[in-house]
Amino acid sequence: MSRSSLSLLGLLLTACAPTVTGPVQPLPDLTATITIPDPERLRVIVMGDQGTGTEVQRQVAAAMQAVCAAQGCDLGIGLGDNFYPAGPKSADSPLFKTRFEDLYGPLNIPFLMIPGNHDESGFFGGDGSDARGAEAQIAYGKLNPQWVMPGRTYRAPVNTLAEFFVVDTAPLAAYLPVRRASERPGGPWDMAQRAWLIQAxxxxxxxxxxxxxxxxxFSNGKHGDAGSYDGLPFAFQRGDAVRDLYGLACSKADLMLSGHDHALEVFAPQPECPGTWTAVSGAAGKTEGGRVGSRAAAAEVYGKPGFLWLGMSAQTLIVWVFTVAVDGVPTQAWSQMIRDLPECVQSQPAPACA
Known part of the structure; x- marks a missing residue:
């Protein structure tokens, strides 16, 4: 759907569907506890926008297996858009097998899963207007322990080494007003998720x-930064509420990970978000477009599929960017320690420092 069509449809639906205000009911503090073999080291594979069912998705999944075999993986992350063009409506959909189990089951590690706008499709694929798609994925998590998703908003501590905080941004940047009026930007659900993130x-x-x-x-890809997504005119479409939600984590979180743009990008702390690195890993199922924005990036790759790998110890946090060639072979495109102690330098291989 074109930008002008989205604007017109958004205007018409917004006029008929105002945001609901009212008392804020706290979100439940859902927790998924992750156990890893070595409590002092954590290795994480990070994919996003993978659920295309295409040869690209299969090639990236195979490349992930190769990297995990070479340098180890204890945990996976799926950053949303787990299914295209729209998420399944029930937990028994065969899509869970073909687009998750068959491809990532061989890794034999749990995946923290996050809903995206395609997972929460309503009127058309990717509009982000219907959270029932995410709820089907929560239900599937009860059937397959490898798919970790106890709720749309949850946290996952890994010993005392790391803690992951999952938020659902789909209702906060939907192309159309979301089905549940209370979950629209600025409404009770938005305020409750913000309160949960601050407290957690x-x-x-x-x-x-x-x-x-x-x-x-932040992104230099075609969607752009939160607050200006796709050049759309309405605050609920352009992600003002996403920007405000993430802003609460600036200087408190060490790293924010996202997808949505089908690229690989890493940004050092920015003036708008000091103290926190951000990264986009949205190229595990398809790629599109090139560099659109002008924000200075530590690393960025467009037009090539790939994923991120994180290594953590008490002393270091390292980010690696991997691209995947047409033959499925992964290539390390970039790596950097974004937090480290003096005795562990960037030139050392990841297993030595993380």
Whole structure:
């Protein structure tokens, strides 16, 4: 759907569907506890926008297996848009097998899963207007322990080494007003999720704090930064509420991970979000477009599929960017320690420092 069509449809539906205001009911503090073999080291594979069912998705999944075999993986992350063009409506959909179990089951690690706008499709694929798609994925998580998704908003501590904080950004940047009026930007659900994130981050004693959400705070890809997504005119479409939600984690989280743009990008702390690195890993199922924005990036790859790999210890947090060639072979495109102690330098291989 064109930008002008989205604007017109958004205007018409907004006029008929105002945001509901009212008392804020706290969100439940849902927790998924992750156990890893070595409590002092955590290795994480990070994919996003993978659920295309295409040869690209299969090639990237095979490349992920190769990297995990070479340098280890304890945990996976799926940053949303787990299914295209729209998420399944029930937990028994065969799509869970063909687009998750068959491809990532061989890794034999749990995946923290996050809903994206395609998962929460309503009127058309990717509009982000119907959270029932995410709820089908929550139900599937009860059937397959590898798919970790106890709710749309949850946290996942890994010993005292790391804690992941999952937020649902789909209702906060939907192309159409979301089906549940209380979940529209600025409404009770939005306020409750913000309150949950503030409290969860404040209570965490983990060495590394990482926020996970589908939409990016910063991106030079075609969707752009939160607050200006796609050049759309309405605040609920352009992600003002996403920007405000992530802003609560700036200087409190060490890293924010997202997808949505089908690229690989890493940004050092920005003036709008000091103290926190951000990264986009949205190229595990398809790629599209090139560099549109002008924000300075530590690393960025467009037009090539791929994924991220994180290594953590009490001393270091390292990010690796991998691209995947047409033959399925992964290539390390970039790596950097974004937090480190003096005795562990960037030139060392990841297993030595993380």
């Amino acid at each position: 981050l404040g209570n965490s004693t983990a060495r590394w704090k990482i926020v996970l959400g589908h939409h990016p705070l």
